Amino acid sequence: MNAEEQAVLAKLDRLNALLFARDPGIIEELWCDLGFVLYGSEEGETAETPAELQALFKSLFGRPYRLAWRWDRRRVTCQENVAWIVAEGRIEMIHPDRVEHLPYRMTGVLQKIGGQWRWRLFSGSEPTPSR
Numbered sequence: 001m002n003a004e005e006q007a008v009l010a011k012l013d014r015l016n017a018l019l020f021a022r023d024p025g026i027i028e029e030l031w032c033d034l035g036f037v038l039y040g041s042e043e044g045e046t047a048e049t050p051a052e053l054q055a056l057f058k059s060l061f062g063r064p065y066r067l068a069w070r071w072d073r074r075r076v077t078c079q080e081n082v083a084w085i086v087a088e089g090r091i092e093m094i095h096p097d098r099v100e101h102l103p104y105r106m107t108g109v110l111q112k113i114g115g116q117w118r119w120r121l122f123s124g125s126e127p128t129p130s131r
Contacts, residue, residue, distance in 0.1 A: 001076075002078075004078040004083070005076045005077075005078055005083075007117055008076045008078060008083040008085060008110055008117055009074060009076055009085070011029075011110060011117050011119070012071075012074065012085055012087065012108065014029060015029060015030070015119075015122075016068060016069050019060075019067050019068065019069070020066055020067065020068040020094075022061040022066065024054075024057065024061075026053075026057055027050060027053045027054055027057060029119070030053060030119045030122065031050050031053060031119075032111070032113070032118040032119055032120055034111070034113065034118075034120070035048075035120065036048070036119055036120055036121070037120075037121055037122075038053065038056070038121075038122045038123075039121075039122070039123040039124065040056070040124050041091070041104065041124040041125050041126040042126075045124075063093075064095065065093040065094055065095045065100075066093075066094040067091060067092070067093060067094070068091070068092045068094060069087070069089060069090070069091055069092070069104060069106075070089050070090050070091075070092055070101075071087045071088070071089040072088055072089040072090075073087065073088045073089070074086075074087040075087070081111055081112040081113075082109065082110070082111055082112075083109070083110045083111075083112075083117065084107070084108065084109050084110075085106070085107065085108040085109075085110070086105070086106070086107050087105065087106045087108075088103075088104075088105050089103075089104055090102060090103055090104050091104040091124075091126070102126050103126060103127050104124060104125070104126055104127075105124070105125050105126075105127055106122065106123065106124045106125070107121070107122075107123045108121060108122050108123070109121040
């Protein structure tokens with residue numbers, strides 16, 4: 001894995017740390033002035049502006065449990081100033097007395113702007129079992 005790929009995966013790790021910590025800095029981490037969109041795994045979890053991101057994370061952070069991703073597989077590809085990530089694992093809902101797990105997948109697109117990788121797309125999903 002090269003340095004650019006490691007830097008992009010570090011952005012995913014930072015996002016996870018901010019999510020678990022319920023840190024409002026997650027909005028600044030995700031937002032890009034050139035445009036950004038988030039599609040979460042639940043109905044209504046979409047955001048395309050800083051205000052929409054703030055409302056979404058206020059709702060997520062107000063839940064009676066913390067959230068964290070545990071990735072089993074992560075793959076990143078960088079091409080010049082664009083990178084995309086795919087990851088598969090689970091999302092953990094960490095209650096004071098128990099931890100719930102749901103399968104989770106994400107796709108992300110980042111762009112290198114001014115020497116820094118910036119999020120342009122985050123799309124999460126909770127796959128359902130095959131029937």
